[in-house]
């Protein structure tokens with residue numbers, strides 16, 4: 001059965017959600033699922049904006065057929081060539097062979113790489129600032145390279161004042177009936193997943209997100225239609241402000257994040273004592289994660305949220321405990337910067353974890369690193385309380 005949502009007078013959401021998939025991009029856990037959004041404008045010409053992942057293709061095709069109601073499909077605007085949005089293109093071409101694709105030069109290079117159907121005879125190649133008219137709607141295109149693929153672009157509909165934003169302003173999470181963000185308790189129930197989506201998938205490209213936001217600021221936008229998650233028609237500024245912070249590596253919260261690895265529990269015990277002391281010093285916002293238990297994508301998103309971080313790790317075969325090493329290299333790969341950090345190391349015979357963590361942290365931009373690494377020799381001792389107090393003072397000042 002078709003399952004669509006009317007968004008404006010002549011524009012429909014025809015996407016679908018996947019609640020079965022374990023790992024998005026085969027790497028990020030998505031316990032709340034994910035939606036693949038696709039939109040149709042019914043004007044003098046009919047326009048499809050992006051398609052969906054293969055996993056929800058049959059639902060999408062049923063939706064498309066229902067909304068077109070016997071009309072043919074004139075255009076497909078391909079804002080993003082990543083397969084979670086374009087995998088269903090071939091199925092659409094089979095059903096609507098006369099359709100024209102609208103995209104930029106890079107879109108079509110990629111389309112030919114992914115598909116074997118005839119691209120050239122269907123391609124309408126546009127560039128920055130070009131428009132197409134579909135009747136009463138005029139659609140304008142702006143390139144947003146590396147948000148988060150080189151060919152990515154957005155489409156602005158001046159008639160409805162809608163920005164079709166590709167992966168920008170997307171979030172993990174299946175759509176459960178409500179299509180608009182203002183119908184949800186977004187801050188309590190969705191923000192964490194929106195942050196995890198943006199920081200992990202696009203986080204490396206802060207400068208490119210900033211360029212995209214500058215372009216968006218020049219437009220009169222009343223609605224944002226992303227390719228994942230709910231549609232925004234209220235409180236756009238609040239969500240755009242989150243993007244400002246994430247893309248400039250500015251912490252969202254005055255909060256302490258404690259991330260630790262521990263094999264036998266002694267490093268964990270030391271950070272528990274530290275956390276209690278941080279609390280005694282008046283801190284109300286403390287988050288703590290065991291790198292062996294929590295997927296790095298969650299911890300990375302928390303690192304983007306918090307302004308102060310403690311990393312604690314045992315030495316492991318003369319290196320770092322592997323899951324801590326993974327987390328730190330993920331942070332580095334995501335261009336993580338601008339934080340206040342302290343380091344706790346542990347080891348039983350040749351302790352080097354602190355030096356190695358600091359090497360990675362000091363290669364990131366604008367990190368204020370506490371000089372005095374706390375060295376735990378197998379287990380924390382009473383005479384080390386002052387050293388812990390030193391970390392607390394550094395974090396709280």
Ligand SMILES: Cc1cc2nc3c(=O)[nH]c(=O)nc-3n(C[C@H](O)[C@H](O)[C@H](O)COP(=O)(O)O)c2cc1C
Pocket residue numbers: 261262263264265266267268314315316317318319346347348349350351352377378379
């Ligand atoms: C596989 C393995 C390799 C280790 N390699 C080192 C090492 O190279 N140098 C060292 O000082 N300790 C090493 N250790 C010991 C731990 O770092 C040490 O016992 C530490 O106190 C463990 O902290 P935890 O109680 O939080 O797990 C190793 C332990 C394991 C299991």
